Amino acid sequence: MSTEIDAPPNLSALYLKAAATGPLRRGRELPETEYVRRDIAVDHDHLAEYDRVCGFGLRDVLPATYPHVLSFGLSVRLMTDPGFPFPLVGLVHVANSITVHRPLLVTDVLTQRVRVADLRPHPKGRQLDVITETSVEGEVVWRETSTYLRRGKPDESAPRAERAAEVEPGSATAVWRVPADQGRRYAEVSGDKNPIHLRALTAKAFGFPRAIAHGMWTKARALAALEGRLPDAYTVDVDFVKPLLLPSTVEFTAHRDAGTFAVHSRSGKPHLVGRLH
Incomplete structure (x- = not known):
């Protein structure tokens, strides 16, 4: 069942809804x-700020990760609807795949x-x-699959997913110093x-010693480092x-x-691994 949305959803209201309804969610099936x-x-102006936060140059072509930001409100609305089985807070973003069929331009008018x-x-x-599809004049030009984990009872029969790539640490292409406010900066633009993602105090309430960077910022920053070397059409999995x-x-x-890339800690542990194809 398709439902038309005329304007970006109010994220502040949706977050309040998520907090209020999260403990009540006990479903077993996904809504249609x-x-x-x-x-x-x-x-x-928003695109320019996104480019600055993620490290992209200012261009007429949209970064491959930018439509994710445009559709984020729709995703949150869907995951806070009564029929969605899990609390929004607690879902873990474990993987993301984006396919670019052709470059998206800043002048394109989009349907998502x-x-x-x-x-x-x-x-x-x-x-x-x-799953998000972005179309221009009826043609699907961009597609994304974001995979989320709801932690719960272990299921040993479940197949273990293969990673997008295996990249050994060492011989770094670049070293990034990621500041303490990176999560807040990306939160404002996304x-x-x-x-x-916001502050150490709020992150500790969910079991993290400090705030953590958004996964989609890390992916965007990696693609920004590859800017100028990407083809017109490709898939990037992380x-x-x-x-x-x-x-x-x-x-x-x-x-x-x-066609592989990764972000590692200085000790060699991977934060993100990815593949272009």
Whole structure:
């Protein structure tokens, strides 16, 4: 069932709804709702701020990760609807795949569709996909699958997912110093104000010693480091392996021939691993 949305959802209201209804959610199935928003024009000032926060240059072509931000409100609305089975707070973003069929331009007028699918077992609970399609004049030009984990009773029968890539630490392409306020800066431009990303105090309430960077900021920052070397059409898969605590100094490594890249801690533990194909 498709439902048309005329304007971006009010994220502040949705977060309050999530807090109030989260403890009551005990469902076993995903809703069949699809939210659709049409006639989306790119706000040039917002895009410029997103580019600055994520490290992209100012260009007429949208970063591959930017439509994720545009559709984020639809995703949150869907995951706070009465039929969604899990609390929004506590879902863990474990993987993300984006396919760019052709470059999106700042002048394009977009239509976005968001739905959830494929509730399935995971060794640490259950997982599901949030699927987003972005179209221009009826043509799907961008597609994203974000995989979320709901931690729960271990299911040893669940297949263990293969990572997007395996990239050994060492021979870093770049070293990034990620400041303590990176989560707050990305939250302002993305709308993703999950408390685990904002401050150490709020992150500790959810079991983290400090605030952690958004996975989608880390993916965007990696693609910004590859800017100018990406084809017009490609798929980029990443796994979010280990939280990136703020502040941190991390190493970015890219292997052009293999199409693989990763973000590691200075001790060699992976935060993100990815593959371009």
